Amino acid sequence: MAKKEKFYVVWEGHKPGIYTKWDDCKAAVKGYASAKYKSFDSFDIAKKAYNGNYDDYKGKSKSKKTLTTEQLEKIGEPNLYSIAVDAASSGNPGVMEYRGVDTQTEKQLFHQGPFKQGTNNIGEFLALVHGLAYLKKKNSDRIIYSDSKIAIGWVKQKVCRTKLKRNPKNAAMFELVDRGILWLKENTYSTKIVKWETKAWGEIPADFGRK
Secondary structure (H helix, E strand, C coil), X not given: CCCCCCEEEEEECCCCEEECCHHHHHHHHCCCCCCEEEEECCHHHHHHHHCCCHHHCHHHCCCCCCCCHHHXXXXXXXXXXXXXXXXXXXXXXXXXXXXXXXXXXXXXXXXXXXXXXXXXXXXXXXXXXXXXXXXXHCCCCCEEEECCHHXXXXXXXXXXXXXXXXXXXXXXXXXXXXXXXXXXXXXXXXXXXXXXXXXXXXXXXXXXXXX
């Protein structure tokens, strides 16, 4: 699968329009006071937005606020020589699954679930551990992206601090959790775990698209 294309709408800037490259969009808004711009996943939506009003679209972002040009420039672009992991839970707790993909191609590298009962945080934790084990087995020097600060913290502490109680319904999932914690305690790894910058880059490539 090809990398998702982005379309950048500039309502107010040095040169308003629709851009397909972030560098062009950045040049159109950098240094322009109160620039108004936003990214979209399809040209049709971008065209409709450009012909509409910025105020009708600025609040539809999943981000709490729009980053400034300087913030976006500081963050930069994601490292495509990487894998990305994510989880999805239908309810909290609810049916849960997780997966890992190649960040550039979005090719699915591994997938587990659905589990009858789990939480998104547990899924994110399991996805990270699975990703670390996957990269170590492949002897790969790629980095790994996750959009969960909680899961990243759990992995670094080699714990899973979920409040979900164990029961027969989630036994299979907790068996994986126990194996994951044991793997972290018995293995070393050089893989760099990096927080996916959702506000700058959009949803993580491993996202299940259920939001």
